[in-house]
Amino acid sequence: MATTEEKAKTFENILRKHSLKVTHPRLAVLAKIFSKDTATSQPELEKSIGDDIDRVTLYRVLSAFEEKGIIHKIFDLHGTATYALCSTTCTVHQHHDEHVHFTCSVCNSVYCLQEIQLPEISLPSGFSIQQVAVNAIGICNKCRNLR
Numbered sequence: 057m058a059t060t061e062e063k064a065k066t067f068e069n070i071l072r073k074h075s076l077k078v079t080h081p082r083l084a085v086l087a088k089i090f091s092k093d094t095a096t097s098q099p100e101l102e103k104s105i106g107d108d109i110d111r112v113t114l115y116r117v118l119s120a121f122e123e124k125g126i127i128h129k130i131f132d133l134h135g136t137a138t139y140a141l142c143s144t145t146c147t148v149h150q151h152h153d154e155h156v157h158f159t160c161s162v163c164n165s166v167y168c169l170q171e172i173q174l175p176e177i178s179l180p181s182g183f184s185i186q187q188v189a190v191n192a193i194g195i196c197n198k199c200r201n202l203r
Contacts, residue, residue: 074124081109085117086126095130095138095157095166130157130166133193138166154188160196167196 067086068078076082084105089096101114109117118139121127127139156169174190 070126074126076120076124081113081117082120084108085114085121089127089139089141093167095132095140095168097132097136097138099136130168130189130191132164132166133159133161134164140166140168143170154190156190156192158192158194158196160199161193162195162199165196165198 067083067090070086071078071082085101088101088104098111098114098118101118102109102111105114118127122129122139125142128142129137129139132138154174156172156174158167158169159165160167169192174188177185177188179185
């Protein structure tokens with residue numbers, strides 16, 4: 057298990073790799089997103105980070121992370137944007153987050169199922185894909201075990 061200091065260095069390296077300044081708000085948001093096994097929304101981040109970061113700063117951090125290819129946005133069943141980590145190969149120019157997103161119909165948690173490969177899509181001449189989104193809706197293990 058990585059120490060707090062090792063994690064902080066990892067987060068600093070991620071920010072530098074994506075040409076972002078290392079700031080307390082950015083480090084705090086990365087730490088929260090890394091600590092979750094599901095996508096997280098801005099309101100959830102606001103609650104968990106507390107008064108350390110105001111809403112506008114949090115919005116700017118999330119926008120910068122999404123633009124730079126650190127996180128990607130997925131909408132839950134209520135239309136709320138949630139954020140999850142991108143692949144380490146994502147960049148400002150190209151995201152590689154074409155994987156299945158599973159949303160639990162009971163708890164509304166959004167999971168990235170990166171191990172499921174999407175089939176190649178053949179398009180007619182003149183068409184180009186900018187983004188692929190595959191959303192599966194069902195019941196997650198946690199909710200199934202509560203029943």
